[in-house]
Amino acid sequence: METYSLRQAWEVDLHPEEGCNGPLDLHLALEVDPRVLLAFEDVVVELPEGEEPPDDFQFPLTFTWALPPLPHGPDLLRLTLDLAEVGGVDLPLESSAIDSFPSATDPAERRITIVARQQVSLARVLAGEELLCETFDRALAVSQFLLERAPAWLSGE
Numbered sequence: 687m688e689t690y691s692l693r694q695a696w697e698v699d700l701h702p703e704e705g706c707n708g709p710l711d712l713h714l715a716l717e718v719d720p721r722v723l724l725a726f727e728d729v730v731v732e733l734p735e736g737e738e739p740p741d742d743f744q745f746p747l748t749f750t751w752a753l754p755p756l757p758h759g760p761d762l763l764r765l766t767l768d769l770a771e772v773g774g775v776d777l778p779l780e781s782s783a784i785d786s787f788p789s790a791t792d793p794a795e796r797r798i799t800i801v802a803r804q805q806v807s808l809a810r811v812l813a814g815e816e817l818l819c820e821t822f823d824r825a826l827a828v829s830q831f832l833l834e835r836a837p838a839w840l841s842g843e
Contacts, residue, residue, distance in 0.1 A: 694718040702829045709836045712829055713750040726808045744805040749825050751800040756839040759796025772831045777802050777824040
């Protein structure tokens, strides 16, 4: 038996202008589930004239920041607290680190990944209210924060 989900994902790799040739990668992904879209369409078609659809239909939007191996990586708890201030309550951020050893005699290298998950409301998009400017501004602030600190984590200075 073969099934098709018809799920689509729009993915973009980007970085702020000042990050050209820099150590930061930002991956942005919007996942579109056609079942959610079709269910939303069914609800909208059945609505009486002038009535707003419920805010029950959303698509996930994910930001993922990644840095190369950092020989002098930051303390993860300190980084998480600092990033919470940058992202605020509107852009909650999840910090993770992986320490790896290229060989038994090499020091650990820390890879940092930051993830933010948002929901894009179809009802708000339909009403013309879903403007992600604030979210993108916060994402830019996170990128700039990481770019400012990355040289110290890379060189140890």
